[in-house]
Amino acid sequence: MEPFTGTGGHAPGGNALYYCIALAVAALLLSYLQPLFSVPKDGREPPVLSSSIPIVGHLIQFIRKGSDYLVDLERQYHQSLYVLTVGKGRIYIAASPEWAQAIHKSYRSLQFNTIVLNAMKNIFLMDEPSMKLIEHNSNGEDGTRNGILLEMHDMLGSVLAPGRHLDDLNHSILNEVLPDVNKLARNGPQHIQLWWWIRHHFSIASITAIWGPKNPFMLHSDIEPLFWDFEAAMLPLSMAPLPWLFVRKGHLARKRIFDAWEEYMQNSGYDEPGVSQLVKNRVALNMEKYGFTKRMHAYGEVSMVFGAISNTVPTAFWLISYIFSDPNILAEIRQEVDACISTPTSGETKRILNATKLRTSCHLFTSALRETLRIAGGVNITRQVSEDVTVTNSAGESYLLKKDAMVQIASNVIHQRELWGSDAHEFNARRFMQNEKQQADSTSTKIPDPAAPYRDAQGKVVSAAFRSFGGGNNVCPGRHFAQTEILGLAALFVAGFEIEGVRTPGRYQMPPTEALKSSLAVIKPGRDVDVKIRRRAGFEDVEWGFKM
Numbered sequence: 001m002e003p004f005t006g007t008g009g010h011a012p013g014g015n016a017l018y019y020c021i022a023l024a025v026a027a028l029l030l031s032y033l034q035p036l037f038s039v040p041k042d043g044r045e046p047p048v049l050s051s052s053i054p055i056v057g058h059l060i061q062f063i064r065k066g067s068d069y070l071v072d073l074e075r076q077y078h079q080s081l082y083v084l085t086v087g088k089g090r091i092y093i094a095a096s097p098e099w100a101q102a103i104h105k106s107y108r109s110l111q112f113n114t115i116v117l118n119a120m121k122n123i124f125l126m127d128e129p130s131m132k133l134i135e136h137n138s139n140g141e142d143g144t145r146n147g148i149l150l151e152m153h154d155m156l157g158s159v160l161a162p163g164r165h166l167d168d169l170n171h172s173i174l175n176e177v178l179p180d181v182n183k184l185a186r187n188g189p190q191h192i193q194l195w196w197w198i199r200h201h202f203s204i205a206s207i208t209a210i211w212g213p214k215n216p217f218m219l220h221s222d223i224e225p226l227f228w229d230f231e232a233a234m235l236p237l238s239m240a241p242l243p244w245l246f247v248r249k250g251h252l253a254r255k256r257i258f259d260a261w262e263e264y265m266q267n268s269g270y271d272e273p274g275v276s277q278l279v280k281n282r283v284a285l286n287m288e289k290y291g292f293t294k295r296m297h298a299y300g301e302v303s304m305v306f307g308a309i310s311n312t313v314p315t316a317f318w319l320i321s322y323i324f325s326d327p328n329i330l331a332e333i334r335q336e337v338d339a340c341i342s343t344p345t346s347g348e349t350k351r352i353l354n355a356t357k358l359r360t361s362c363h364l365f366t367s368a369l370r371e372t373l374r375i376a377g378g379v380n381i382t383r384q385v386s387e388d389v390t391v392t393n394s395a396g397e398s399y400l401l402k403k404d405a406m407v408q409i410a411s412n413v414i415h416q417r418e419l420w421g422s423d424a425h426e427f428n429a430r431r432f433m434q435n436e437k438q439q440a441d442s443t444s445t446k447i448p449d450p451a452a453p454y455r456d457a458q459g460k461v462v463s464a465a466f467r468s469f470g471g472g473n474n475v476c477p478g479r480h481f482a483q484t485e486i487l488g489l490a491a492l493f494v495a496g497f498e499i500e501g502v503r504t505p506g507r508y509q510m511p512p513t514e515a516l517k518s519s520l521a522v523i524k525p526g527r528d529v530d531v532k533i534r535r536r537a538g539f540e541d542v543e544w545g546f547k548m
């Protein structure tokens, strides 16, 4: 299962010389071509960070290092807003909370939906008539909220906000995952691969809670693993020419998933009992109101599958990993979770976890979740500049951003900045305790917002520092759903089980992160981890249940 194979960046043996010569020739050629690609610079723009390889140097580094490239640039240059040029294009990188906030404020000129349109065309393969429908008023050009994208945004914001529909959805996903958990280690210790187990069972439970029992993940055993192949190929699929040739694995996975989702639509799987309000509303909007075909609606639904699981699944894995790799933190969080379990009546094996209490009264547990997201969930936020615009940060600094460029908020860099203290690079489960307590005091009956601004140890708000759920207009509408489902799954492990590594008896050791970190979603583990899982003493026969 070791993923880190290959030559570690060196061409083997005698090929090394040819490799170096080829690189030198390519660099020379590119330097001759550079004038053709020169990007005219306006003195009002942020500083340009150049690359030693002209034209495509930054692109090569992104391909080689993923989102870690931005961390390298931060170490080297300490710039909080700067420009990278690739070919004739510009990417502005905002790497401080102050600039993140300024970018979010200029949402009219720095557009989210233009990025969505590109994805719908190039990744989710919407046909021309559907693109026409989606493009209509996509950025509120006519001053109203009419049009598929804006109406969808508003619909998701309301159906996923704390309330009855969200409770139904959370109840449904937690109930879906219960049978798998209740089967675990029932007849004594059991070996599992922890990442595989969580990925497989949590994905299927999430998709079933949203799309009902006749969904493709439930009906076809190849769909869940293929989804992750598709997910891993997202970027190359969106950029590479001839994806069927150059991104073959991702291309085939995408095709199979589209076909399976089309089958779901053709069989009216969305009409079955157990389908969430969210899916019903999407059918009503896309098909009934705007006339999408079943095929195009199916492709669009796959984009929602990304929203639903590509971040929650790895977050649940890392949260469980962080908790179990520190026995003291495990003991403290266990105490909090134990207080959310119903008291058994004699002879009863059923124990009920109160999911609402998990969110409102387990401050260390919810702090650990946000800390997990700070470290593993530095999801970078991208916008397209629709017109020349001047952005100004809270310190009064201003820069010009040019039309047609991209802007990226480097959440992964912001999440490692000095503002987090000298332990910024380490996991500190208590880091968000001030937040959790403060929210509990001020909003005792409401559900704490997992996207609330970070408060430092003195309780001072540091706006736009915690970016895992984005911010501003496009803050993640699924964050409350995500918080409850992740806490619910992790609580079952904490309350009911002990975990040790097969290769590290008596303790659990986390696997490393993937070598090439994506900037699109929460980081995945670099390899799976074989664990021995057994029932916690005193909970051997427990059948778990949930109440909201």
Ligand code: HEM
Pocket (backbone or CB within 6 Å): 112, 153, 156, 307, 308, 309, 311, 312, 315, 373, 377, 379, 380, 381, 382, 467, 468, 469, 470, 471, 473, 474, 475, 476, 477, 478, 479, 481, 482, 522
């Ligand atoms: C740990 C879990 C999650 C993380 C870290 C996460 C992260 C994010 C981030 C960073 C954004 C903002 C993107 C941007 O501004 O460019 C976003 C938006 C979005 N998320 Fe999530 N998300 C999570 C879970 C979910 C879930 C469970 C759903 C749905 C069931 C969901 C649905 C969406 C949607 C639809 C948007 C687009 C919002 C819009 O149109 O303005 N997310 N998410």
